[in-house]
Structures are given as C-alpha cells and as structure tokens.
Amino acid sequence: MEIPTINLPSFDFYHASVGLLLKGKEVFITQRQATQSMPGFWEFPGGKVEQSETSLMALKRELDEEVGVKVIETKQIMSLCNPNHRWLAVWLVCEFEGIPFGKENQNNQWININDIETVKLLPANKYISMYLKTQLQTD
Numbered sequence: 001m002e003i004p005t006i007n008l009p010s011f012d013f014y015h016a017s018v019g020l021l022l023k024g025k026e027v028f029i030t031q032r033q034a035t036q037s038m039p040g041f042w043e044f045p046g047g048k049v050e051q052s053e054t055s056l057m058a059l060k061r062e063l064d065e066e067v068g069v070k071v072i073e074t075k076q077i078m079s080l081c082n083p084n085h086r087w088l089a090v091w092l093v094c095e096f097e098g099i100p101f102g103k104e105n106q107n108n109q110w111i112n113i114n115d116i117e118t119v120k121l122l123p124a125n126k127y128i129s130m131y132l133k134t135q136l137q138t139d
Helices: 055-067 113-118 123-135
Strands: 014-023 026-031 046-048 070-082 086-097 108-112
Touching: 014 055, 014 070, 014 123, 026 055, 026 113, 046 055, 055 070, 055 086, 070 123, 086 123, 108 113, 113 123
Parallel strands: 014 086
Antiparallel strands: 014 026, 014 046, 026 108, 070 086
C-alpha cells in the first residue's frame, strides 16, 4: 500500500520566548534598536526559538545573549499566538544570576508595572503587562 503525499500550503511559523525579570513591582524591559523590526518599541527580553531548541532552551540562551543573566528557575505563565503563525511563550524568571543590562547596547530599564503604559510596548507585550498588573495586584 502506497502512502499518499499531501502538498500543504507553506507558511512561515515564528516561535519566540520572552522572560519576565521582576524586582518587587518592577519589571525589566529593553528597547528595540534601529536595525530591528519595530525600532524604538520596548519589549520584555527574549527572542526566537531556533530549530534545535525548546522554548526554555531559547529563553536561557536569549537572556544570556541580550541582558547577561543566567536563568536558574522559571515557570511558563502563558502562550500567545496570532493568525499570522506567531507564537510567543512567556516565562516568569523566578531566579536568575547576574544584573541585567543591555548586553547588545540596547536601552533598558526597570519600570514599575503601574508605569508601563508610559513606554511604547510591542503589541503582544501589552497583553503580558496587563497580566502582570493583575498578578502583582497593583493599585
């Protein structure tokens, strides 16, 4: 018996992981550079999951490369996806070593979650900040 071949339409699939680094009610964010898509927008650090990686492996690699921290303990808190085949895994970084900074010379800051609307966040990151506000029970 011959196994049928089905030609499926091709599409781009993008999978990324981001990490939430917290200090009390502050969260660490970085600003996208002029050479990146959506320059000037602020985002939670992270990046694309490579073909040979799990979401957690990518998170650990990206946070080391981008902000110079070693991830020790994490918990995945949500996944976001959109109709354009973009999937974003969101991790709470419960424990890490190092002091986060813009390792790729990107602007960065610790910002109080109550003030997060004062910066121009990437659209998907707005959903994450809304979740953070409810979890941190801010006033």
